[in-house]
Amino acid sequence: MNTNIGKVLIPLFAIVVFLLLWELLVWVNQWPNYKMASPTDIWPAFWKFKHLFFEYGWQTLWRTIAGLSLSIVFGTLIGLLMGMSKRIRDGLYPLLVGFNAIPKATVVPIIALMFVGQHNMNTILMAFMISFFPIAVSVSIGLSTLEPEYRDILRALGASKLTIFRKIALPKTLPEFFGALKVAVTLAFIGTNLVEIIEPHGRGLGHLFDSAKINSDYPLMFAVLIALAFMGILLYYVVVMLEKIFAGWAERPAT
Amino acid sequence: MSLIQLSAVSHTFSTATGQLPVLDSLSLSIEEGQFTAVVGPSGCGKSTLTRLIAGLLIPDAGEVWLHGERVVSPRSTVGMAFQNPVLLEWRSILKNVMLPLEIVSGSMPIKQQEERARFLLSLVGLDGFEDKRPSELSGGMRQRASLCRSLVHKPDVVILDEPFGALDAFTREDLWQTMHTLREQEPFTALLITHDLRESVFLADEVIVLSGRPAHAQHVLKVDMPAKRTLEDLYSPKATEMLAELRKQIQVAQGNTVSVAS
Numbered sequence: 001m002n003t004n005i006g007k008v009l010i011p012l013f014a015i016v017v018f019l020l021l022w023e024l025l026v027w028v029n030q031w032p033n034y035k036m037a038s039p040t041d042i043w044p045a046f047w048k049f050k051h052l053f054f055e056y057g058w059q060t061l062w063r064t065i066a067g068l069s070l071s072i073v074f075g076t077l078i079g080l081l082m083g084m085s086k087r088i089r090d091g092l093y094p095l096l097v098g099f100n101a102i103p104k105a106t107v108v109p110i111i112a113l114m115f116v117g118q119h120n121m122n123t124i125l126m127a128f129m130i131s132f133f134p135i136a137v138s139v140s141i142g143l144s145t146l147e148p149e150y151r152d153i154l155r156a157l158g159a160s161k162l163t164i165f166r167k168i169a170l171p172k173t174l175p176e177f178f179g180a181l182k183v184a185v186t187l188a189f190i191g192t193n194l195v196e197i198i199e200p201h202g203r204g205l206g207h208l209f210d211s212a213k214i215n216s217d218y219p220l221m222f223a224v225l226i227a228l229a230f231m232g233i234l235l236y237y238v239v240v241m242l243e244k245i246f247a248g249w250a251e252r253p254a255t
Numbered sequence: 256m257s258l259i260q261l262s263a264v265s266h267t268f269s270t271a272t273g274q275l276p277v278l279d280s281l282s283l284s285i286e287e288g289q290f291t292a293v294v295g296p297s298g299c300g301k302s303t304l305t306r307l308i309a310g311l312l313i314p315d316a317g318e319v320w321l322h323g324e325r326v327v328s329p330r331s332t333v334g335m336a337f338q339n340p341v342l343l344e345w346r347s348i349l350k351n352v353m354l355p356l357e358i359v360s361g362s363m364p365i366k367q368q369e370e371r372a373r374f375l376l377s378l379v380g381l382d383g384f385e386d387k388r389p390s391e392l393s394g395g396m397r398q399r400a401s402l403c404r405s406l407v408h409k410p411d412v413v414i415l416d417e418p419f420g421a422l423d424a425f426t427r428e429d430l431w432q433t434m435h436t437l438r439e440q441e442p443f444t445a446l447l448i449t450h451d452l453r454e455s456v457f458l459a460d461e462v463i464v465l466s467g468r469p470a471h472a473q474h475v476l477k478v479d480m481p482a483k484r485t486l487e488d489l490y491s492p493k494a495t496e497m498l499a500e501l502r503k504q505i506q507v508a509q510g511n512t513v514s515v516a517s
Binding site for chain 1: 306309310311328329330331333334335337339341343344345354355357358359388404408414
């Protein structure tokens with residue numbers, strides 16, 4: 001089979017099989033839709049509210065991307081500092097790990113009180129807080145594990161620190177960076193939705209989920225989850241595409 | 256004055272277990288165009304020596320001179336190759352070889368840089384591999400590319416820190432011959448660090464035996480063989496005699512090794 005067609009067909013096939021098994025599970029057990037909605041319940045729920053899905057989906061998406069962008073900027077900066085200085089690394093690690101260990105759901109009411117009414121900002125802030133950690137850690141590891149010989153070949157030529165960073169350290173860290181970004185993408189979605197569900201303010205898919213819950217519209221709740229999964233997959237593949245462009249060299253041909 | 260001159264160079268590292276004297280008033284000189292090999296017991300400070308000449312390390316005492324100037328910082332007139340070829344995975348072989356030119360001869364037109372890199376690659380038998388990625392090449396080929404990179408900017412001295420150490424015996428002998436080809440076409444001054452006595456005799460004009468740590472120059476052997484050598488020459492009585500002499504010197508050096516002084 002043509003490998004490019006296979007790349008699309010195989011995952012699609014897996015999804016279809018998954019949906020069929022799900023349908024079968026609900027049908028065999030004769031579960032009511034408040035126990036578990038089946039794929040055939042979900043589609044009508046989506047279709048009925050499709051304009052809301054697009055409107056709220058967009059809100060969730062842009063805030064997630066904004067939070068993720070902040071993560072990339074600050075995560076990379078923190079990673080740079082930690083990667084270049086052992087002192088900074090030793091100093092920041094416990095703080096970062098501690099910060100990351102706090103369940104983010106508990107932080108939602110705190111930032112909601114801190115910045116009352118700033119829903120966009122709160123949502124973006126949470127997406128950022130939950131997703132910058134893997135990026136910072138990966139960049140710092142990428143930089144601190146650079147073999148000294150790599151640095152020496154340029155240092156011996158009298159290259160400046162900036163040149164060494166630009167020509168060697170930065171490109172060498174890219175594969176680790178993209179690995180972390182794939183994790184960060186899904187984390188950022190979780191962050192956005194935490195705020196939208198816990199502190200509903202009439203926006204985003206999280207709000208739609210909360211409304212569905214209040215109205216006992218169980219198929220709609222499931223439809224929101226599927227929509228979130230779909231957006232997560234979409235953004236993930238955007239990262240994969242960027243990775244191919246900027247760090248495609250790290251991929252070894254399959255043997 | 257010699258191209259490279261080390262006078263009474265001493266250096267001590269501070270480690271977790273205490274002071275570690277590595278070099279003890281080491282003096283040596285290397286003439287322009289000469290190929291010098293440095294052999295010595297493990298951990299005797301051979302790599303420290305390369306870092307001193309490259310200006311990556313400043314000695315505690317003594318002076319390092321290169322081309323009549325005291326070495327106090329890295330200078331662009333040095334080329335380096337290590338046991339690990341350290342090629343940049345994201346660059347083609349050609350771009351890897353051009354890297355030093357980007358740093359030290361930024362004003363040279365790209366076309367000229369490319370020509371220079373292609374010329375060297377053809378000398379080591381890598382024509383046709385210019386656009387390949389390092390991961391597509393064998394270990395020996397990668398090391399050939401690394402040697403080209405160390406020579407591309409016509410450095411005053413090429414520092415070779417065990418570049419053949421990780422290769423299998425036959426590939427290593429191939430590369431020895433490549434070194435002779437390179438020297439014929441593109442004369443350079445070299446300092447080779449090695450553990451392989453046959454390698455030192457086959458490649459060098461002069462072999463310096465370092466004593467155990469802290470190291471000084473214990474013995475200097477002039478290699479009495481024609482510049483153009485073949486592997487068969489290594490089995491001549493003269494070569495055998497030189498190898499035996501070096502072997503003996505190494506044994507003396509090993510006996511002198513002192514452990515970490517606290």
